[in-house]
Amino acid sequence: MIKSVRGFKDILPEETPAWSWLEAQAREILVRYGFREIRVPILEKTELFARSIGEATDIVEKEMYTFVDRNQERLTLRPEATAGIVRAFIEHGLHNRPKPIKLFTIGPMFRHERPQKGRLRQFHQIDVEVFGAQSPGTDAELVVMALDILEAGGARNLRLEINSLGCPDCRVPFREELREFLLARKERLCEDCQRRAERNPLRALDCKNEVCQAEYREAPELTNFLCEDCRAHYEAFKAYLSEAEVSYQVNPRLVRGLDYYTRTIFEIKAPGLGAQDTVAAGGRYDGLVSALGGPDTPAVGFAIGIERWLLVSELPAELESPPELFIAPLGEEAARVTLRLARSLRARGIRVEADYEGRRLKALLRQADRLSARKVLILGEDELQKKEALLKDLETRTQEPLPFENLTDLVNRILIDLRF
């Protein structure tokens, strides 16, 4: 038997209502905040991701689904959505529109990692981006919106962690300082951190190893190195959050896995997710648009992991609506009439189920029962003959004759019964 690819999951009919509901909650709030949807390809040239996410990141180094197509072009399945949106933003000259430009997209992302709880190789994100706004108020509004969306979807006990990564001006000196700090105690650090010391010093800070963390208690903190502008931005960002009565935790160890972030970064965590407890994360990336060849444009964004959101959401009890009427025809002629009848009723907005398999009444009633239909219209040869159908209420277990002149009349009588 051919099975799905590792880490790629089917979303079955029992699950899709929850997905649709969650997405509907998100869309509702996104439009309230003034965002418009953009849909971009899930396949892009490899170079786009390499240049935006960063050559030395784990994502680019070992997690991308990359292949060469028939024209010898290197393509990759998007591991995140920002790069493609920025590409589209530049390609279509969206920067010429009134600022800020607020966009979102919903869809699958692909990362070749070992699957575990809350982590698939194909997973789904709601991705949000704001272009052309540099004030910390925008950062704060985005964070607040992320919380609004998650909570509208039934997520509770969310924890917001924030940090500032500064800009290239202040991060570079800090990086150097940190590198020296790490190298000075290299022998006492774990293997990973020894490697990080040279390649990506910032990453060492959020190492889970206790020994390393003990060492890092005295490590230099980026926030102490922030330049005047970055510090002001960070302080203002926090002031906005406080004013909005959003509680947050400053996490100076918070680092992101993508190179393009500047200044504000944040993660929203939820209990009950296991080791992967981040439901949403994002930050500011003021340098990315120009790095990809566009005009200098400040930008902020974040992404919500839909699978993780689903894991922590309390969903409404009833997401699916059962049929209002089940038509049970007995005999071939009745079955033919049933199709016309069902179609007319559906055209009038009624949720109708019908059966054409020629099963016995008992089986049809059982079926109607399992579908949680409210009523059953029994239509046999006798009823057609007498022009008198039977309408059965499955809950009260009662039924009454429903005389009719013709099919149109029958439709009307059923409508009256169901609607009043």
Add this chain to the structure above:
RNA sequence: GUGACCGUAGCUCAGGUGGUCAGAGCGCCGGGCUGUGGCCCCGGAGAUCGUGGGUUCGAGUCCCACCGGUCACCCCA
């Protein structure tokens, strides 16, 4: 990419030390009730026992490899 545990019908699981071990419950379809449901009784369909090798007279049952699942690490949504 690393590690631990796991892999028998659609689902949940039984199957001492290798020799009628291919089963049960639920679900599905049907019959009992020749046109009246959720209960009950009966029957039926449905399994290359994850895949491929090996050991053996004989392997779900032992060995190896691979694939997949779960969780953790790395990293991330």
